[in-house]
Amino acid sequence: MTFIVRVPELSEAAEIADLHVMTWRETYTHLLPDGFFDEEYVQGRHRLWRRLLENPREEWRIRVAERNGRIIGLATSGPSTAAEGQEAARERQLYMLYVLATEYGGGAGQALFDEVVGDEPAQLWVAKENPRAIAFYRRNGFTFDGVEEAYPGVPALIDARMVR
Numbered sequence: 001m002t003f004i005v006r007v008p009e010l011s012e013a014a015e016i017a018d019l020h021v022m023t024w025r026e027t028y029t030h031l032l033p034d035g036f037f038d039e040e041y042v043q044g045r046h047r048l049w050r051r052l053l054e055n056p057r058e059e060w061r062i063r064v065a066e067r068n069g070r071i072i073g074l075a076t077s078g079p080s081t082a083a084e085g086q087e088a089a090r091e092r093q094l095y096m097l098y099v100l101a102t103e104y105g106g107g108a109g110q111a112l113f114d115e116v117v118g119d120e121p122a123q124l125w126v127a128k129e130n131p132r133a134i135a136f137y138r139r140n141g142f143t144f145d146g147v148e149e150a151y152p153g154v155p156a157l158i159d160a161r162m163v164r
Contacts, residue, residue, distance in 0.1 A: 002067070003065045003066060003067040003072060003103075003106070003107075003108050003111070004065070004066050004067075005063050005064070005065050005066075005108075005111045005112055005115050006063065006064060006066065007062065007063060007064075008053060008062060008063070008064045008071075008074075009053070010050075010053045010054060012053070012064070012071065013046070013049040013050040013052075013053050013054075014046060014049070014050075015071055016049045016053075016064060016071060016074055017042075017045040017046040017048065017049040017050075018042075018045075019071055019072075019073075019074060019098070019100070020045050020048075020049065020074065020096070020098060021037060021041070021042055021045050022100065023073075023074075023098035023099065023100060023101075024037070024098070025037060026100070026101045027098070027101075027127075027130060027133075028127065028130075028157065030129075031127065031129055031154070031156055031157050032154060032156075032157065033154070033156075036154070052076070057078075059078055059079055060076065060077070060078040061075075061076065061077045061078070061115065061116040061117075062074075062075070062076045062116070063075050063076075063112055063115045063116055064112075065099065065103075065108040065111060065112055067103075067108075072099060072100050072102075072103045072108055073097075073098060073099035073100065073103060073108045073109060073112050074096060074097075074098055074112070075094070075096060075097045075098075075112035075113060075115065075116045076094075076095045076096045076116060077092055077093060077094045077095060077116040077117050077122065078092070078093060078095060079091065079092070079093070080092060080093035080122075080123055081093065083147075083149055086147065088123065089123045089145055089147075089161065089163045090121045090122050090123040090163055090164075091121070092117065092120050092121070092122040092123075093122060093123050093124060094113070094116065094117050094122055094123075094124040095124075097109060097112055097113055097116075097133075099112070104132070109136060110136075110140075113136075113140060117140075121163075121164055122142075122163070122164055123145075123161055123162065123163045123164075124137065124142065124161070124162050125149075125159040125160070125161055125162075126159065126160060126162055127151070127157055127158070127159055127160075128148070128158045128159070128160050129157070129158075134162075137162050140164070141164045142162035142163060142164045143162060143163065143164070144160050144161070144162055145161050145162070145163045146161075147160070147161040148160045148161070
């Protein structure tokens, strides 16, 4: 069955937040401390998605992939940020690209990526312990530039910057 990629509606904020949490659980549970996905974390994702969808900004691209009326993936990109004392490597940054594990290999991740980044120069941060994502980004022309940082509050989760 096929999927569609589209701009999400405000009424879908809770569903997208729940998907965000679920994809993080699928991808990062082995790297995160017990209790990471507590109620505070879940509610934080709900607040984030409500805020993102309530106040759309032209420079941000937010898309979801949907199959049979169910959201199966999400992606966002926007203006780049840099860590303190660093400069952004590119103007556009991919902030999120998450697809349910049951949907891996079905094309939704690539379709989402194409919608929010396309062929533009961009930067992104990827967990060094996420070989599937690293391979995906390499297929899309990204390489590591040597900049790394610990994920805030989770020192075992090291992010590395990739650029294209």
